[in-house]
Amino acid sequence: MNPSAAGTWDEFMEGVWRQNPVFVMVLGMCPTLAVTVSVVNALSMGVSTMLVLIASCGLVSMMRNITPKEVRIAVYIVIIATFVTVVDYAIQAISLKLYDALGAFIQLIVVNCIILGRAEAHAAKNPPLPAMINAAGMGIGFTIGLLALGTVREVLGAGTLFGVTLFGAGFQPWVIMVLPPGGFFVLGAWLLFFSWLERRKLRRRQAKLVEATQNA
Amino acid sequence: MHESAFQIFINALLANNFVLAMFLGLCPFLGVSGRLDTAFPMGVATTFVMLVASLCAYGLNLLLGYFHLEFLRLISYIVIIASAVQLVEMVLKKYSPKLFRALGIYLPLITTNCAVLGVALFQTAREYDFVQSVTFSVGGGAGFTLALVLMASVRERLTLSNVPDLAQGTALSLMLAGILSLSFMGFAGLGG
């Protein structure tokens, strides 16, 4: 591990920030928009997806040397579906209320493109440990994305955070935010914000470059 | 519950549109909606896969219920859907190579379209009978196609207009989807 500590950190951060599945790659949109009406839902969805992601990538990676390429997708899907079923039962055992709130989207983790994408692009070519670390990074990145949406939507749409009322009685909730259109708007706004950040960074770098050449 | 087939159809098509109200199948919705002439075939192909998947899921559910193997439901659904997609791919390749080429990589991606698995899961959760399942899947597919076509038409128009380049790409598509979704909310209560 030691010689590759920097590499490991890099693997991990790839998903958290540089290749953030929600904001950069825009993958796994369905659960992202559907369950983020509250922070609690967003957090549980993110964690469930992360668990499935880590476990599936680990198993896919362990089996990578004995998986013929013709059947690899079938193998991945079966593995992913297995872990989703496990998480599904685990959530039912933990809290039925949460299970009802997330609805069919727990089972729909199976078709979350992030997981299949990670299995194909990374886990199938790397040993289990790096694969799982990379998966954990992606999972955390996904969770951050969900939380970013969930927080905005819950605060604006219901005036609460983690179910705790934030504003006085005079607050009129902006109901549209917790309805389907709000999901699209908030995600669109976040993407705008990030592309603005990117733009600003680029401009600064250009300015620095110009300065450097002028000094030279 | 005695939902009539017509109610289910209208609900799946408009009031609870798969894409705009239930957030199912967003990846192809954002990915393939750039041009009208690929959006429509994609919608039709997805509808067909949905129908096949719904029929298979209905039969499979009876079988699983008979053997009390409900915990294998998810894994068998996804395998069935993957096979159905493969089937559609082969049929298309044989009878319409042109369309096959046009849809390209999006065809295998139907497997990971949540709308297809969504149809199978929802019809099970709502305990629909055979006719209800079929109408539900066709309505859902038609709704998906409708959303895709609407989106594609709007985006084709937008390529000609002057958009701030900060907002171009996915962010703009999402805002558009939000507005479409807003207008589809007007259909709520229609199927009642």
Place this chain on the structure above:
Amino acid sequence: MTEPSEPSVSAAKVIPIAVAGATPPVPPASPTAPMIRTLGLVSAICGLIIVGAYQGTYDAVAANKRIATERAVFKVIPAAQSIAEYVALPGGGIEPRVGAGDTAPGGVKFFAAYDAGGKLAGIAAEGGAKGYADTVRIMFGYAPDCQCVVGIGVVAMRETPGIGDKIITDKNFLANFNALDVKLKGDLSALANEVRAVKHGAKTSPWQIDAIAGATITSRAVGRAINDSAQVLLPRLVPNLDKLRSKS
């Protein structure tokens, strides 16, 4: 099939694309045996994991479901301390429901709720009808003595927040269910008066529900849910009430 060499540790920190290039090229078509072997192995492992998870969580899930049901029933029949599940059969009889299996075709599930002394405190049953956004599923409590609905709770709904979900918060609306009349006809074949939600302020009879202004569709769904369920359940239940009087 030749085993591809294990990628070295140093390869792991290279970006994935470089690793892909480093893996030995896979032969154009693998023989059938390894495919079947791998698929078989994966299915076996996955089968074991799923069955393990199912068995491991079975008790906890069942307990959770029971608690959730009890809570819903206790909410509509406050005096209740324990419940028993029954099924009203299409032929007219009732029988205790055992196990978690599906109810017999045409059977209607209901709960008999008993107070601390083991006496029947009320009956609870579920009903559902199409609301504004999706099906509104409710639980309602039935008091045999007054032959009326004495409380409702929402099991599941997706109605508009702030409008449709007033059905659980609006005090005036909930007052409809202090004693909503669901008496049966003389021959016990159906309700004497159909339960219906009427426009806000237009309620004249005890079997009508005064709808919430601005949420008429959702209110109507509640009315229809109660009516549809009661029309089927009560004619089967009422002749058998004596069997339920005390806890068995």
